[in-house]
Amino acid sequence: MRSLLTDFLLSQLSARTDGPLHRRLYDCIRLAILDGGIRSGSRLPPTRDLAKELSCSRNTVSAAYDQLLAEGYLFTRAGSGTFVTDHMPDGFMATVEPVLPDCSRRAIEAFSGRGARLLTQAGASPHQWGAFIPGVPDVSSFPHSLWRRIHSRLIRRIKPDYLTYSRMGGSPELQQALVDYLRVARSVNCVAEQIIITEGTHQAIDLLAKMLCNDGDSAWIEEPSYWGIRNVLAINGVEIIPIAVDNNGLFPPTNRPETPPPRLICVTPSHQYPTGAVMGLQRRQLLLSLAQECGAWVVEDDYDSEFRFSGNPIPALQSLVPGAPVIYIGTFSKTLYPGLRISYMVLPLALAGEMRRAHSELYRGGHWITQLVLAQFIAEGHYASHIRRMRLLYGKRRSALSRLILRELGPDALRDDSNAGLHLVMSLPDEVDDVALARSAGEHGIYVRPLSSYYLTAPSKKGLLLGYACVEDDAIEPAFMVLMRCLAQQRQQ
Template identity: 60%
Template sequence: MRSLLGDLVAHRLNQMTSGALSKRLYDALQNAIQHGAIAPGTRLPASRDLATELGVSRNTVLAAYEQLQSEGYLQTRTGSGTFVSEKLPDSAPAVEASSVKAKTSSLSHYRLSRRGDRLLSRSRAGAHQWGAFMPGVPDVSHFPQDIWRKIERRLHNRLPMASLSYSQHGGYVQLQQALVEYLHVVRSVNCSADQILITAGTHQALDVLAKMLCDSGDRAWIEEPGYWGIRNVLAVNGVEVVPVPVDDNGLNPPLPDADFRPPRLICVTPSHQYPLGVVMGLERRQALLTLAREWGSLIIEDDYDSEFRFAETPIPALQGLVPDAPVIYLGTFSKTLYPGLRISYAVLPKALAPRIKMAHSELYRGGNGLTQLTLAAFIREGHYAAHVRRMRQIYSKRRQALIEVIERELGPEYVMHHSNAGLHLVLALPDSIDDVALSAELEQKGVLTRPLSLYYTAAAQRRGLILGYACVEAEAMAATFAPIVASLTSSLHQAGAAALLHPELPDPPA
């Protein structure tokens, strides 16, 4: 069986009819490298393997490889193999160069929309999504793949043909029903299966809600500071985003003034505010529900990691506090299982559910039948609850280990909000420290953090680093945190604060 590269070379060889075989092979490889068909850095097959694929002698391949290496097209790395050079010799044919230039020139006339430019200018999605202190990701190494695969194999053997088509009614009813039972017990959410919409991530759920519930110019309240993803999805849909400050009790609704215009949506993370980590109390929750009813607003309750509360029992979800609450409840499996699963869900008010689900089918087309059915069985058979319980214990130990090392190395004032929940905490920094620059410096050392200041829409009120501890074992916490201590100490010296290793940090803004 040929590799893709072998097929490419064989095709080019067949187009060449004259000259010695080794010269033709050299020409085929050189041409493919020059024109990008074989990209810089590509590992080429071993000479013996390529000779077998092409049906030629190994000496023929060796002669071509040696010639290309002598001209700078290839590099040999001891113990690793033969690779296309990252920097190629400047010898592409002139006609091809002019052709490429013409194509590049014509492409330069394409432009993004103003909406697209604004989205990219505010983008916060990082190039790295896994590693020490990366916030927002669980420890996927503990996912029980053996149990999952066993369920998947069992279901695959009797899979209905309909499950290979697009899903209907906002997802597969087996998963919707499993979620009804689970959410009622764990989060006091009251709903029926026909109220649940299965989506490919929370961003997709927000996108369809913004499209279907907001006209251009409608207002949406978001938390300040708050998750950039909510802000960007709403803004790209023409929604006017209004940042509302967060205090120690969560989003704090402002008093209406003469210019007050009620929001269409109120977006909150009440169980574990992202990123500060505060929990919205029962009185604030009830007040927010009352305001939403008075104004005809809808509350978007993003309950992204409520499963991981390590001390007191979590306050019930906003959705279940009152009958027919003006709330759309969002949940995800990205934090409890793994982000690549790309399954989230929305619990919709009964009056909205049929229309929102129809719009979702129209815009995105549901699918992944086998995955949804496997997840439904995984929940029904108790594996999901058992996995969450096990991970809750692991994350609790890791959180405590991180707090201990911060307090020992820097001081207790560096821990912002002891919420005792979730998969991250905020390392508070003095105002003299540029958290964006510090985060960039740490990334160069292989330590992934997120600067708190970038989560503000307006001017940042606090400086800090968001640290995800889920992927760092408790025993390795001190060693993994050491680069942060070193970089922060250096930054304090540069800021003229060498004597203030335990500075007086300001209180969070009201």
């Protein structure tokens, strides 16, 4: 019986017809090593066995192995055989283009212009846990046993309605629990009918773009801002207009531009992402007045306002003026855990009914049982207790990281004085390439975000976003010192 490796090599060799067989075999094995098809440390078959299975001469296999050994892709261990190296040789990224079947080429060429642009601008990281990933809470501190008990209690008497599609924008129990919570915690004024439960903030923005914007309509977004929101808007044909952020958040243009007014104005007023700026009262009033005047909807992304470590909570923009044209978005990704995939929108009453219908039509909402558990978790006071515990933990970790930055780099490196959220911004001199520094840190297992990547226009400020929430207390300093060594190496280059 042939091995899986042999089947793989035969399929790859059949797609290659140019050049001698030993060279084509070398290319197939090399590319499989580089893309992970043959894992590091794997033992390759002896040359005699592989030659027999491939129906070729042993010399052909030996020539391919010898070349891979010479280039450092393989190594031999006396008496044990030939193995794939754990460390790729220098210059391994200069790989030979794989030969793709015709259908694969057609699929790649079939992406729309918007789809191709999305892929070139995508910023989602394959790493979502570890030091210092921004925006990720300490999911290990979530009270899983308590959650399971609530789930077990509810599932025993679940109604059939909760096992089918959502029809009302989400669980009525969760909508009402949010009404009660938001009124106290965020000063948000609403009734249950105004709330739509979504699978993350991205879905909420996607629904707004589809239902409130025509092709060519524009949206004002903060500069800098979270690229995920920009990409969701852009893929829906919305023109992105970056508006500069200062110490008071988004600063609307004082002179009315000749271009059409925006349809959406997307802001993070309670804790600007990523800079941490808080929008003051005068700026808030100006923004609402402008939105009323030009017929725009203000999209308030209140992503992590629960975590403020000093002073009083900052009320939501939505609460400032009755009937304001504000769509309030909140999420449980930061307070509980991202994998829960539950966010919510508080819509003006004039929009709520039709938006519920659109949500059901486009997304066929579900996960009612999870929403019902969350509603009980909130109503029984566990959610507020969890936030209080995590606020103390995150405040302690933020202080520890701040002290390290001040000790190693001085006060100029720590300009983020918001004392809130799950990350802080470490400023860097303009001559430091923050993108290269982030890449170097990632190679050492430290995952940070370059501040410059959050800008659409130049000049951008240099810095790193350091998430402290998901780093154990005793791991903060060792991880930070690895980052400092990476910074020192870059400065020496």
